[in-house]
Amino acid sequence: MIRTEELLLNVGPQHPSTHGVFRIIVKLDGEVITEAIPVMGYLHRGTEKLAEDLNFTQIIPYTDRMDYVSAMTNNYVLCHAVETMMGLEIPERAEFMRLIVMELQRVASHLVWWGTYLLDIGAMSPFLYAFRDREIIIDLFNELCGARLTYNYMRVGGVKWDAPEGWLDKVRDFIPYMEKKLDEYNNLVGGNEIFLARIKGIGKYDAQTAIDYGLSGANLRCTGVDWDLRKAEPYSLYNRFEFDVPLGKTGDCYDRYLIRLEELRQSLRILKQALEQMPSSGEVMGKVPRVIRPPAGEVYVRIESPRGEIGCHIVSKGKAEPYRLKFRRPSFVNLQILPKLLVGETMTNLITILGGIDIVVGEVDA
Amino acid sequence: MSENEEQNKEQNTEQNTEQNTEQNTEQNTEQNTEQNKPASSAEQAEVSISAEPSIVAETTAAPAVDPEREAKLKAAAEAREARAAAKAKAESEAAPEEPKTPSPKQPLLDETVALIRSLVSEDAVEEAYINEMNAHMPVIVVKGDCWSEVAQLMKTHPTLDCDYLRNVTGVDYETHMEAVYHLVSLQSKQDYAMKVKTDRETPSIASATPIWATANWNEREIFDLLGIDFPGHPDMRRIMMPDDWVGHPLRKDYEPLDPEV
Known part of the structure; x- marks a missing residue:
């Protein structure tokens, strides 16, 4: 008789594959996980509490620090919420600038995911390729607003700076370069048997479960549910562009991988159209009062961030500070399904599944 | 023994000096307090005027309140009520003036x-x-x-x-x-x-x-x-704050247990 006993294993908070300070306690029966208990809050900074003492312009840099891999979309959701409350008109060029930086951000964010996901699974070089190409976008952002990660670029009513001379041309040049690189990426790992064996059929769930768990982004679309807020509830200027929403069938890690790669292409497609349609000159800041004071009431707006539906719920009492500000963070909501997915999986699949969800802990903990 | 002697000496000298000084100081302090009294009460009055109305309302609960201040407070409260009533009236009157188009929803x-x-x-x-x-x-x-x-x-x-x-x-x-x-x-x-x-x-x-x-x-x-409880929830625990945290930070009446943290 072999004596077996349950093993309690602690993963994190300082584990490179958890993408931040996320901890998970797993109970193991041999190699198989019998229970997984996520522990969060190591990066909780109380953004929502801090925001209650700040005016809306001051809150924007705090949103950068939630999902620091995709700060532009976070900027946008807050500004969009305040603008919805105040009924502000945004100049067309400003809205184009926002859309361009958001789509560039989606490309940068998916590149980080692609690189780190493969690194998690054990492939070192894709990470270097991804960061090489992401660096171009980061440099573009740096030129635009002087920051590499925490941009604080958008304002209620528009954007802080217009594109500098030649900046849009650099974006235009970047698109064909990136398209070529995407083919290279696909050649690099798309046919790798080890990689495919590690992600095909792993972390599977069906559409019903995904909806029940409120998943969004690629995590929802990998099950075949056609729900991309850029199409389903168009905001900004997304209804002016042609693009496809890639859908999966099986709902496993491989589908999520394919969807994110395809989303990269679609983002480049949107960027191309946006650069064509963009007015050559114009204001980048709308007419806004000096003190931004949304009227009393409440509003919930949502947009499609690279990770899914990011929402902003503002309760205002007519003051310059929000009475209550709540962010619906896609990483936080998407992560909920993790304990369910892990039960019955082997320990080696833990990282594959966690990486496939694509979380940023700054956003999980807020 | 030597210690005791010293102590006795000290006590004696202390008593002597005390007796000497007491008379002087008493007189001095009396004069001082008489001079100070009106000044301090004036200060108090100033404080009560400049203070926030809510703080004043709390202090009135304590005994020994001068009637003047109470009268002022009452007048202020009445004025506030009147203002609020006027505002509410203006709002209720303004509302029917603009007929709202019913929402499509x-x-x-x-x-x-x-x-x-x-x-x-x-x-x-x-x-x-x-x-x-x-x-x-x-x-x-x-x-x-x-x-x-x-x-x-x-x-x-x-x-x-x-x-x-x-x-x-x-x-x-x-x-x-x-x-x-x-x-x-x-x-x-x-x-x-x-x-x-x-x-x-x-x-x-x-x-x-x-x-x-x-x-x-x-x-x-x-x-x-x-701090809202959700009966029927399968796993009602804290999620962001540490398990031993006291209080619920987003409540409007939240006071940190340790302000240094």
């Missing part, structure tokens, strides 16, 4: 409310209105006792079909607490905001986790930060 809201009333309970809906600011989102305030049934109906009824719970927010309104559930139907793309109110002393709202699994962590977060 009004029929939908009426239908939904009728459905809830007929299938759950006549008094399940406390209030229902359109949030015009937020793209005409229908808002339904549900009675706490009926929330579980209403939530079940919202999810399963074929015409409502709100299968996707996108967000849960807890709000502390100082008069009451509230949880807002933002629902959407992925088929019809129609969204709703469902509100459930609860009192502040023992806030409690039936959990929606058995109906939408996504409510799980959202409700835990609200419990952690606002």
